[in-house]
Amino acid sequence: MVFDRVIGQQPAVTALTRALRSGRVHQAYRFEGPAGVGKELTAYAFAQSLLCERGGPIGCGQCRSCERVVSLSPEPPQVPRHPDLLLIARGLYPPALLGTSQPEVAGIGIEQVRRIVLARVGYPPHEGRAVVCVIRDADELTNQAANALLKTIEEPGERMFFVLVTSRPDRLPDTIRSRTLAVRFAPLADHVVASILERNGAPTEAAAVAEGSASLALQLADPEQMAARQDFADAVLRAVAARDLAAALDLLETRSLARDRLREQLAFLAQTFAQRGRQAVAAQPGLSELAARQHRIVFGAIRSLDRFGQPALVLEAMVARLRRA
Ligand SMILES: [Zn+2]
Structure with missing residues (x-):
């Protein structure tokens, strides 16, 4: 029917x-x-x-x-x-x-x-x-x-x-x-979104960050966007590891900070931490706890964005917190 x-x-x-x-x-x-x-x-x-x-x-x-x-x-x-x-x-x-x-x-x-x-x-x-x-x-x-x-x-x-x-x-x-x-x-269950992506010949990773939306997942699965999100996550991780906060913020300076885009990139970053946490949970419990703290910090940043925090300030505050995590 x-x-x-x-x-x-x-x-x-x-x-x-x-x-x-x-x-x-x-x-x-x-x-x-x-x-x-x-x-x-x-x-x-x-x-x-x-x-x-x-x-x-x-x-x-x-x-x-x-x-x-x-x-x-x-x-x-x-x-x-x-x-x-x-x-x-x-x-x-x-x-x-x-x-x-x-x-x-x-x-x-x-x-x-x-x-x-x-x-x-x-x-x-x-x-x-x-x-x-x-x-x-x-x-x-x-x-x-x-x-x-x-x-x-x-x-x-x-x-x-x-x-x-x-x-x-x-x-x-x-x-x-x-x-x-x-x-x-x-919202659709992640496995439903994944099957829709699969049917459209797209990689299924985006399902985990699409918040139950098939159209968002298809958009996120776009190769160019996937590369941009990975670049963003890499830049944040480098900033967290940088020798001081000024150097850290330099690394992020050139990021485009449109609210919706940043939100999507943060969702991907949160997912990255969640995955790390899951992988480390048995072998390295300490690392798993760190990943959980990092995940919470990124989620806090997403919530600030949703409450109309300024994208640049939200990002800076998040990096500063991640450095202390
Ligand atoms: Zn008919």
Whole structure:
């Protein structure tokens, strides 16, 4: 069945397939959970089930309808070819099509909601079964756009369904949250991420630092990025071993310190210490304890970054602590 492609999200899949089989499908769902764990994939499987020519309740994945839910039109805007599946995402449609002069940069604008969604309200589906609207990164809806959607989400009409996909549900207005039914998606287990990497022909090491996100793992598995993370870890280790703190900080001076990048590199470094600790645990308990302390220090640095500490200061403080560990 079409939901088989969704890996490691059994509670979410069970909730949705149960609703489909019982015929009690909510009309406005909110798929929430970390980025890259299968929320949008699940939204398409759900849409296939509602639009399948064979009548469902679960999409067959083979009919013309199911096929066009997951294939994109070759020309921009690259949206699903099924005319009853509406996809909303920031910047997806060119300004000319939305009747605006500026591309959408700040968020999903009200014009997109008007032209793509509200224009369809009250009309029957083109091909019979339903109209499904998937909103990618729904937390990017501008306030105006969210307000324009409220009434429709609350009373969508008989065969209209919404799936709002978000990895930052706390940024959605309460009014939208209270009108949508949450389906929660969890971070993927490391072995699931590893198997996804393997299937994509990528090295599986990145699974351990991807925090349960398949898309992040695929990005991290990129050879150039892997080399950059290794360079960073080597530079930190050299800095920790340098004769004094000034020399240590010199070694780090040229590092690029964008927050997200640094966070990812620190996660890799933490993993390096964790691995050392595991390897030494039997033969050299002293070394294993040191690795555990180092691991804690790097994790502390990640937490500081998450609390919006300045990247350069966080890195300097971490190296100073590692030198005393
Ligand atoms: Zn089908």
